[in-house]
Amino acid sequence: MRQIIHFRRGSVHSQQQRSAAEAMEKILLTGNYTLKSMKPIxxxxxxxxxxxxxxxxxxxLNESIFTGLKDASAFYKCPDRLRLPLIFYYAHTASVYVNKxxxxxxxxxxxxxxxETIFETGVDEMSWDDTENYRMGGSFKWPTLTEVTMYRRKVRQMVLKTIQDTPLVLPIHQESEWWALIMGIEHERIHIETSSVLIRQLPVEFVQIPRDWKYAPYSVGDGLTRNSMILVSGGDVTLGKCVKFPSFGWDNEYPEFKTTVxxxxxxxxxxxNSEFYQFVQNGGYTKKEFWTEDGWEWKTFRQATHPAFWVCTNGCKSGCGGDISNVTHCRPNNCDDSYTSSSGSYRYRAIFSVIDMPWDWPVDVNYHEASAYCAWKGPEYRVPTEAEHHAMRGKQNASDVGVESDIIFRDDINCNINLMYGSSTPVNMYPANELGFHDITGNVWEWMADHLNGFPGTETSFLYDDFSAPLHDGKHNMMLGGSWITNGTTASKYCRTGYRRHFFQHAGFRLARSVTTDVVLPLRLINTPVFILGRGVSKxxxxVKHSKIDKCFGRSTNAQYYEESESRLNNIIQLQFGVQVDNYTTNLLGVCNxxxxxxxxxxNSVLHLGCGPGRMAFEMTRIFKKVVAIxxxxxxxxxxxxxxxxxxxMYEIPLSCNDETVTSRKRQHAMIAGDIDRSKxxxxxxTWIPNELYGFDLTIQDMIDRVSNVxxxxxxxxxxxxxxxxxxxxxxxxxxxxTIKPIVGHRLRYLGCDAFTFVTPTGEKNEAVVTLWKRT
Structure with a gap:
C-alpha cells in the first residue's frame, strides 16, 4: 500500500469555527445540511x-456550500468585478425553477x-477589461438575506407540490413538461460549482470552513513521477449524445457527431502546480513571446504574475469588485491561523482556506495561461482538442447500454468528481484509464483548443433558448471532464461547456502535440463575424498554431449571428428607410394604427421585438408614451x-454584382423625421424575453422570421x-x-388577422401576414 501524506485538513474545526458554521446553517438552510451529491436520474x-x-x-447541497460564508455581509460582496454579489447566485437558482x-x-x-425578475439572469463576462459591469448597477439595493432565504423556502415548497400534483408519464424527454423541472435541478447543480468558484475568489477573511468539509491529501506515495507523453493511435470517435439517451442534456450536447482523429x-x-512553477520561475509571465495578443492584454490588465489561486506576499492586483476591489489574497500573513507554510514563496487558495502549496495538485489557470505555458514548453505543444479528448478516453460503452454507460450513473466512481473531496487531488491519486491517462474525468476541468460550437443539426430548447447559442461566437473555448465539485449530468461524459479564455473556473490543462504536421487537426473553430455592442467586430x-489551421474554421451553429454582417444591416436599413412605395415600416404602421x-x-406603452435599426420604434413615439425596442x-x-x-x-446598397461579387455601390441617407422625440x-x-419586459399595451413580435427558436x-x-x-x-x-396556435396553446387567444404588402430591398413585392392575439 502506498503511503498517503496528509497536510492539515480543512475539516478540523475549533469550537468557535464550528459555532460560526452552525450559525450560518440556521440562517440559510431550508432543509438538511449535506455535502453528498446523488446520482442523476x-x-x-x-x-x-x-x-x-x-x-x-x-x-x-447548494445552500450548504453557502454556509462557508462567515456572515450575511459576505453575500453582498462581489468576488469578481465581472459578476454580481453572491446574494444573486444564492437566489438565482430558485427563480429559474419558477421561470422554467x-x-x-x-x-x-x-x-x-x-x-423572479431581479434574480433571473446575471451579468455577461464577455469583456475582461470591463470594471463594475453590474447588470443592476453598482448602487442597486439587494433584498436581505432573510428575505431571500424565505423566497427559497417558498420555491422549495412550490416545487415539491408540483411534483406531487403533476401526473408523471415516462419516459421524460425534451417535449415533456417534466423536462423543465429536471432542467431546473441540473441548472442548480451547475451553479453549485459556479458559486464555489466565486467563493474561492473572495478574500479569505469572508469565508469559513463548513461542517465536515474535507480537503484532499497533499500528495500520495513517494510523490509524482515524470509527466510523460503517451502516444494515442487515433481513429474514429463519436462526440455528442443520442437524442433518445435517457438522461437530461443541454442543447449543445445533441446530436451525435462522428469524426476522425x-x-x-x-x-x-x-x-x-509544481510543473507550472517552473514556468513562473523562468519569467513566463514577463515574456510576451509566449502569449497570444489577447492573452498578453489580459495579463497586462490584470498585472498577473502567477495563477489566480496562488498566494504570494506582493499585494497583487485583485479581481474583486465593489468595496473589496483593493483587497487581495496576496498580502503578508493572510494565511489562516490554522496553517503554517513550508512551501516557499507561494501558498494556495483552496475554496475556504489558504493552505501550503499542494505541488502535486493540478494548477488552476485560464486558457491564456495554459496557452502561454504550452508555448514556453516548445512550438509543437498545445492543449488537446475535443475530439482528441474523446480518443484519450479509450473504449466507451455504447449508448444503447443505457445510463450505466455514463460514469456519473455508476456506483463505482473512481475519480475526483461529485464532491468526493472539497478540493483537487494529486494528479496521480486515482488510477489511470486503459490508455494510461489520469484524471480524464474529474479533478479539474480541462481546457480544449476548440471554440465552443454546436454540432451540425443542433437545436435549442424553447425553455432555455440562449443557454449556449450566444457563446458560439469564437470567443469561448471548450472545457471537458469536470472538476472535483462537478455533479449531476454536468459530470456526464456528454457534458460540453465553454467559457471566455480569460475566465476562471476549477480548470487546468494537459499538454498535447501532433505526431505529424501534415494532417488537419480534429479541431472546430468558428469564423462567423460577431458584432459586440459597444466594441464592434473583433478578430x-x-x-493553437498549426500549418493547416485554416481548414479547421467553420460557421457558428447560432444562425442568428448571420444577421451581424454589414450587408444584412444595409438590407434592413433599406427595407425600413429606403423603399419609397409600399415601404415595410410605413405599411406595418398603418396596420397597427x-x-x-x-x-x-x-x-401608455408599446414593445417592438425585432426592431432592427429602429424606424418603427421611432414612429411609435408619436402614439405611445413609452416605447421599448428589442x-x-x-x-x-x-x-x-x-x-x-x-x-x-449614411448606408450603402449594392447596385450591380459580378459572380456574387459586388462591383458597385450606392450611398443612401436614412433619416428620422425632425418632429419625433427620439429620446423616448x-x-x-x-437574446431572450426577460421578466423585466412586462406591462405593455401593445406588443409587436416583428422578428419571428429571424429567430432560431420561434x-x-x-x-x-x-x-x-x-x-x-x-x-x-x-x-x-x-x-x-x-402555425402559431399550436405553439402559444392556451397562452394567447386568437383575435383575427390582417396583411400588408411591401417591397423588398431587391425590388420584389412580398406580403406580410399580421395575426392578432389577446392574453387568455
Missing part, C-alpha cells in the same frame, strides 16, 4: 420519490414576480442608437402584455394562425 425509469429526492439534494416551470405550463402562478501525443497527467483567432383604434388599446442583433441595435443620437446616417425610445439588445419568443408574449392589450405577430414567411 434515469429518465426512462424513475418515479416521483426519486425526482423529489434528487431535487431536494440539489437544493440542499411557468414556461412549460407545469405551474400557472408565480411565487414572487419581483424576485489522427495520431497524437498527450501528457499522462494534468499539469501540476476571431485560432487558439387600425388595430389600436379597433381594439381601443391604451397608449433586437438580438448587436449591429442593428448599434445602428438604432446612432440614429437616436444624431437622427440620420429605449433600445436594448436581448417558440422561445412566442410563449412569453402573453405574460408580458397587459390583459387589456393586444399582441401583434408579423411574418413574411408563412407564420399564420394555424
Amino acid at each position: 434515469d429518465l426512462s425509469n424513475t418515479n416521483k420519490e426519486e425526482i423529489k429526492a434528487y431535487f431536494e439534494n440539489a437544493f440542499e 416551470l411557468l414556461l412549460a405550463g407545469m405551474i400557472q402562478e408565480r411565487v414572487d414576480f419581483k424576485f 489522427p495520431p497524437f501525443e498527450t501528457a499522462r497527467y494534468l499539469i501540476t 476571431i483567432v485560432a487558439t 387600425t388595430i389600436i383604434k379597433k381594439y381601443e388599446i391604451s397608449k 433586437d438580438f442583433c448587436g449591429r442593428y441595435i448599434d445602428t438604432a442608437l446612432k440614429l437616436q443620437n444624431v437622427g440620420s446616417l 425610445v429605449v433600445f436594448k439588445q436581448m 417558440k422561445a419568443w412566442l410563449v412569453r408574449l402573453g405574460e408580458i402584455t397587459l390583459s387589456t392589450g393586444v399582441v401583434v405577430i408579423v411574418s413574411s414567411t408563412g407564420w399564420d394562425k394555424d
Whole structure:
C-alpha cells in the first residue's frame, strides 16, 4: 500500500469555527445540511420519490456550500468585478425553477414576480477589461438575506407540490413538461460549482470552513513521477449524445457527431502546480513571446504574475469588485491561523482556506495561461482538442447500454468528481484509464483548443433558448471532464461547456502535440463575424498554431449571428428607410394604427421585438408614451442608437454584382423625421424575453422570421402584455394562425388577422401576414 501524506485538513474545526458554521446553517438552510451529491436520474425509469429526492439534494447541497460564508455581509460582496454579489447566485437558482416551470405550463402562478425578475439572469463576462459591469448597477439595493432565504423556502415548497400534483408519464424527454423541472435541478447543480468558484475568489477573511468539509491529501506515495507523453493511435470517435439517451442534456450536447482523429501525443497527467512553477520561475509571465495578443492584454490588465489561486506576499492586483476591489489574497500573513507554510514563496487558495502549496495538485489557470505555458514548453505543444479528448478516453460503452454507460450513473466512481473531496487531488491519486491517462474525468476541468460550437443539426430548447447559442461566437473555448465539485449530468461524459479564455473556473490543462504536421487537426473553430455592442467586430483567432489551421474554421451553429454582417444591416436599413412605395415600416404602421383604434388599446406603452435599426420604434413615439425596442442583433441595435443620437446616417446598397461579387455601390441617407422625440425610445439588445419586459399595451413580435427558436419568443408574449392589450405577430414567411396556435396553446387567444404588402430591398413585392392575439 502506498503511503498517503496528509497536510492539515480543512475539516478540523475549533469550537468557535464550528459555532460560526452552525450559525450560518440556521440562517440559510431550508432543509438538511449535506455535502453528498446523488446520482442523476434515469429518465426512462424513475418515479416521483426519486425526482423529489434528487431535487431536494440539489437544493440542499447548494445552500450548504453557502454556509462557508462567515456572515450575511459576505453575500453582498462581489468576488469578481465581472459578476454580481453572491446574494444573486444564492437566489438565482430558485427563480429559474419558477421561470422554467411557468414556461412549460407545469405551474400557472408565480411565487414572487419581483424576485423572479431581479434574480433571473446575471451579468455577461464577455469583456475582461470591463470594471463594475453590474447588470443592476453598482448602487442597486439587494433584498436581505432573510428575505431571500424565505423566497427559497417558498420555491422549495412550490416545487415539491408540483411534483406531487403533476401526473408523471415516462419516459421524460425534451417535449415533456417534466423536462423543465429536471432542467431546473441540473441548472442548480451547475451553479453549485459556479458559486464555489466565486467563493474561492473572495478574500479569505469572508469565508469559513463548513461542517465536515474535507480537503484532499497533499500528495500520495513517494510523490509524482515524470509527466510523460503517451502516444494515442487515433481513429474514429463519436462526440455528442443520442437524442433518445435517457438522461437530461443541454442543447449543445445533441446530436451525435462522428469524426476522425489522427495520431497524437498527450501528457499522462494534468499539469501540476509544481510543473507550472517552473514556468513562473523562468519569467513566463514577463515574456510576451509566449502569449497570444489577447492573452498578453489580459495579463497586462490584470498585472498577473502567477495563477489566480496562488498566494504570494506582493499585494497583487485583485479581481474583486465593489468595496473589496483593493483587497487581495496576496498580502503578508493572510494565511489562516490554522496553517503554517513550508512551501516557499507561494501558498494556495483552496475554496475556504489558504493552505501550503499542494505541488502535486493540478494548477488552476485560464486558457491564456495554459496557452502561454504550452508555448514556453516548445512550438509543437498545445492543449488537446475535443475530439482528441474523446480518443484519450479509450473504449466507451455504447449508448444503447443505457445510463450505466455514463460514469456519473455508476456506483463505482473512481475519480475526483461529485464532491468526493472539497478540493483537487494529486494528479496521480486515482488510477489511470486503459490508455494510461489520469484524471480524464474529474479533478479539474480541462481546457480544449476548440471554440465552443454546436454540432451540425443542433437545436435549442424553447425553455432555455440562449443557454449556449450566444457563446458560439469564437470567443469561448471548450472545457471537458469536470472538476472535483462537478455533479449531476454536468459530470456526464456528454457534458460540453465553454467559457471566455480569460475566465476562471476549477480548470487546468494537459499538454498535447501532433505526431505529424501534415494532417488537419480534429479541431472546430468558428469564423462567423460577431458584432459586440459597444466594441464592434473583433478578430476571431485560432487558439493553437498549426500549418493547416485554416481548414479547421467553420460557421457558428447560432444562425442568428448571420444577421451581424454589414450587408444584412444595409438590407434592413433599406427595407425600413429606403423603399419609397409600399415601404415595410410605413405599411406595418398603418396596420397597427387600425388595430389600436379597433381594439381601443391604451397608449401608455408599446414593445417592438425585432426592431432592427429602429424606424418603427421611432414612429411609435408619436402614439405611445413609452416605447421599448428589442433586437438580438448587436449591429442593428448599434445602428438604432446612432440614429437616436444624431437622427440620420449614411448606408450603402449594392447596385450591380459580378459572380456574387459586388462591383458597385450606392450611398443612401436614412433619416428620422425632425418632429419625433427620439429620446423616448429605449433600445436594448436581448437574446431572450426577460421578466423585466412586462406591462405593455401593445406588443409587436416583428422578428419571428429571424429567430432560431420561434417558440422561445412566442410563449412569453402573453405574460408580458397587459390583459387589456393586444399582441401583434408579423411574418413574411408563412407564420399564420394555424402555425402559431399550436405553439402559444392556451397562452394567447386568437383575435383575427390582417396583411400588408411591401417591397423588398431587391425590388420584389412580398406580403406580410399580421395575426392578432389577446392574453387568455
